[in-house]
Amino acid sequence: MDQGRCTICPRNCGADRRKGPAGYCRTGDGMNVASVCIHRGEEPVISGENGICNVFFAGCNMRCIYCQNHDISRGGVKVAGIMNDKEDVLDSICRILDTGIGAVGFVSPSHMIVQMLAIIEGLAARGFRPVTVFNTGSYDKVETIRMLDGIIDVYLPDFKYADEALAREFSDAPGYPGTALAALKEMYFQKGSVLRTDESGQAENGMLIRHLVLPGHTENSLRVLQTIADEISTGVHISLMSQYHPSGEFRGHPELRRTLYKREYESVAEEMQRLGFRNGYLQDVESNLNYRPDFRKDNPFE
Numbered sequence: 149m150d151q152g153r154c155t156i157c158p159r160n161c162g163a164d165r166r167k168g169p170a171g172y173c174r175t176g177d178g179m180n181v182a183s184v185c186i187h188r189g190e191e192p193v194i195s196g197e198n199g200i201c202n203v204f205f206a207g208c209n210m211r212c213i214y215c216q217n218h219d220i221s222r223g224g225v226k227v228a229g230i231m232n233d234k235e236d237v238l239d240s241i242c243r244i245l246d247t248g249i250g251a252v253g254f255v256s257p258s259h260m261i262v263q264m265l266a267i268i269e270g271l272a273a274r275g276f277r278p279v280t281v282f283n284t285g286s287y288d289k290v291e292t293i294r295m296l297d298g299i300i301d302v303y304l305p306d307f308k309y310a311d312e313a314l315a316r317e318f319s320d321a322p323g324y325p326g327t328a329l330a331a332l333k334e335m336y337f338q339k340g341s342v343l344r345t346d347e348s349g350q351a352e353n354g355m356l357i358r359h360l361v362l363p364g365h366t367e368n369s370l371r372v373l374q375t376i377a378d379e380i381s382t383g384v385h386i387s388l389m390s391q392y393h394p395s396g397e398f399r400g401h402p403e404l405r406r407t408l409y410k411r412e413y414e415s416v417a418e419e420m421q422r423l424g425f426r427n428g429y430l431q432d433v434e435s436n437l438n439y440r441p442d443f444r445k446d447n448p449f450e
Contacts, residue, residue: 151164151165151166151177151262152164152165152166154170154171156258156259156261156262156289156292157172157173157209157258157259157287157288157289157292158209158287158288158289158323158327159171159172159209165177169207171259172209172259173207173208173209173259174207174222175205175206175207175259175260176232177262178232178233178263179231179232179233179234179236179237179263179266179267180205180206180207180230180232180260180263181203181204181205181206181230181231181232181237181240181263182204182205182206182220182229182230182231183202183203183204183220183229183447184201184202184203184204184231184237184240184241184244185201185202185204185244185446185447186198186199186200186201186202186244186247186249186447187199187200187201187202187253188200190202190253190304191356191387191429192349192429193343193345193349193350193351193356193385193429194251194253194281194302194304194350194351194356195350196250196251196348196349196350196351197348197349197350198247198248198249199249200249200251200252200253200281201241201244201245201249201251201252201253201278202252202253202254202255202283203237203241203252203253203254203255203264203267204217204220204255204256205220205254205255205256205257205259205260205263205264206220206221206230207220207221207222207256207259207260208221208222208256208258208259208285209258209259209285209287210285210287210319210320210321211319211320211321212285212308212318212319213318213319213398213401213404214318214362214392214394214395214398214404215395216393216395217255217256218395221256234263234266234267234270235270237267238267238270238271238274241267241271241276242271242274242276245271245276245278249278250278250279250350251278251279251280251281251302251350251351252267252271252278252279252280252281253281253283253304254267254280254281254282254283255283256283256284256285257282257283257284258284258285258287258288258292261292261295261296265299268280268299279301279302279350279351279352279353280299280300280301280302281300281301281302281303281304281351282296282300282302282303282304282305283304283305284303284304284305284306284331285305285306285308285319286305286306286307286308286324286327286328286331286332287319287321287324287327287328288305288327288328288331289331290330290331290333290334293331293334293335293338294334297338301351301352301353302343302351302352302353302354302355302356303335303338303339303354303355303356304355304356304358305328305331305332305335305355305357305358306328306357306358306359306360307328307329307332307357307358307359307372307375307376308324308328308359308360308372309321309324309325309328309368309372310325310368310371310372310374310375311325311365311367311368311371312324312325314365314368317401318362318401318404325375329375329379332357332376332380333379333380335355336355336380336381336384338355339353339354339355340354340355341355341381341383341384341385341427342354343355343356343385343427354385355384355385356384356385356386356387356429357376357380357384357385357386357387358386358387358389359372359373359386359387359388359389360389360391360392361388361389361390361392361408361412361413361416362392362403362404362408363392363403363404363406363407363408363409363412364403364404364412365403366412366415366416369416369419370415370416370419373386373416373419373420373423373425374423376425377423377424377425382423382424382425382426383425383426383427384425384427385427385428385429386420386425386427386428386429387428387429388413388416388417388420388428388429388430388431389431390408390413390430390431390432390433391431392407392408393407394406394407408433410433413433417430
């Protein structure tokens, strides 16, 4: 993976990231880690009893206008505390793993595959082999996911859109439905429907697909579920999220200025049941009050 002419993600922008922040993601070839923290707000099977050590990368290969992590996902934005030294990143992770937490989640890793692999290798060199969680927006190349076979333990992908127009309008992600579906199929090929857990109920190996229901766009959510049922399996684990909270630039999108109506979420949850999904996680509609990270803090979720 040549960061001198970067083609790591589907954008294939060819930027030279060795010269500093560049390309669509506006990140260089350093670690670009915005936060390393304990996160207890993921699905129970992901967080476990004690939480997961999440590594949040700066920048992103998408531009979701409602992104809750916009402070760090907008490449080029100056965020205090960005870590670019690998040893500093490893020190931060190891301090958390030393507390007994056994999983490391890599958040928004699609443009940071080289760095993620370096971190995993560095942890192994220090004697740590945590459960690795790949928390992605799924704008990923199939060949990248194929390369991660045997390295990533748990895939935690979003499937944001089955609607091409929405993908372009809300995330500037042309071709997203097909690109994401192909990546999801490769993840499923590697892991299947079984989400294996340890004795405490925390995931050790497998796949869990997330979908955030957007206000005013339940039709997209229904199509996402239908696509998963038709193209992957109704046995795969699904996390149907209601945590949407207005956060971003919504010019021309008044529906995104509000939270999700209860009836909207319930209609999608009912469709998930009707389609026969057997392994689903649901959220309280009021969950939007609990998922507002502040990356000015050492732990953005406290």
